[in-house]
Amino acid sequence: MLYIFDLGNVIVDIDFNRVLGVWSDLGRVPLATLQSRFIMDETFEKHERGEISDPEFAARLCDQLDVALSYPQFTAGWQALFIGVRPETLAIMNRLRAKGERVVILSNTNQLHFEFWPTHYPEVQQAADHIYMSQDLGMRKPEARIYQHVLEHEGFTAAQTVFFDDNQANVEAAQALGIESVLVVDNKTVPNWFANRI
Numbered sequence: 001m002l003y004i005f006d007l008g009n010v011i012v013d014i015d016f017n018r019v020l021g022v023w024s025d026l027g028r029v030p031l032a033t034l035q036s037r038f039i040m041d042e043t044f045e046k047h048e049r050g051e052i053s054d055p056e057f058a059a060r061l062c063d064q065l066d067v068a069l070s071y072p073q074f075t076a077g078w079q080a081l082f083i084g085v086r087p088e089t090l091a092i093m094n095r096l097r098a099k100g101e102r103v104v105i106l107s108n109t110n111q112l113h114f115e116f117w118p119t120h121y122p123e124v125q126q127a128a129d130h131i132y133m134s135q136d137l138g139m140r141k142p143e144a145r146i147y148q149h150v151l152e153h154e155g156f157t158a159a160q161t162v163f164f165d166d167n168q169a170n171v172e173a174a175q176a177l178g179i180e181s182v183l184v185v186d187n188k189t190v191p192n193w194f195a196n197r198i
Contacts, residue, residue: 002156003096006141006165007107010184011090011124012117013083022077027067037065048108050135057110079116085124088191093127095198103127106150106163108134108141130154141165142173151179164190 008014017031020038024031043064047057058074069077093103105128114133118125125131132150134140139149151158158178165171166184174181182193 002102002104002151002154002161003093004104004106004150004161004163004179005089005093005128005190006167006170006184007105007109007117007124008081009166010086010164010190011093011105011127012085012121013187014081015083016081018080018083019077022080023065023067023069023074026073026077027065027069029065029067034065034067039064045140047110048134048140049138050111051138054110054112075112078112081113082117082120085121086187086190088187090123090127092190092194092198097127097129099198102129102154102156104130104132104150104154106132106141106146110135141167141170144173144177147174147177147179164193 005011016038017035020031020034023029024034041064043052043057043060046052047054052060054075055071058069058071058078062069062074096103105124114135132146132153134146137146137149139146141147147163151161161179163171163174163179163181164184165174165181168183171181171183182189184190
């Protein structure tokens with residue numbers, strides 16, 4: 001079997017309010033104001049596909065938020081996203097691999113985040129056979145082509161695959177391709193799903 005895990009809020013806890021909190025302090029703009037302006041729009045999607053650079057993304061987002069930040073300040077906030085790993089999920093990934101199952105990560109992400117989490121959470125990379133990142137592939141979830149790319153690259157059919165993600169649209173897109181998909185709502189979802197399976 002092929003098991004595909006999302007990264008954020010599946011393997012590693014994340015919180016965008018941490019990002020906005022840092023930018024609020026550095027830019028001297030009230031947190032509530034930044035929260036009201038923060039939307040994941042086309043700029044986000046282009047950044048996650050690698051279609052725009054990190055500095056261009058930073059400039060566009062600062063304009064959207066109307067906050068004055070240097071690029072290092074932007075980066076400091078952007079990398080504050082990560083809270084910590086979910087050890088139960090990592091343990092399951094390692095158990096699956098020990099049984100000979102194929103375990104991969106499929107993440108909508110960007111270079112700035114990839115410069116951060118592998119260094120801080122090396123155990124995540126060690127628990128996966130391969131990592132598929134949207135900015136390297138030029139496509140992102142919930143686009144059907146990104147799931148098809150993973151299946152073709154891994155040599156598995158949709159019927160041989162299980163997918164875990166915290167985003168409803170991503171789960172529905174995978175289900176539409178025939179992939180068994182699980183919506184991860186908290187840190188108990190993955191352990192509960194595997195409770196009687198491994």
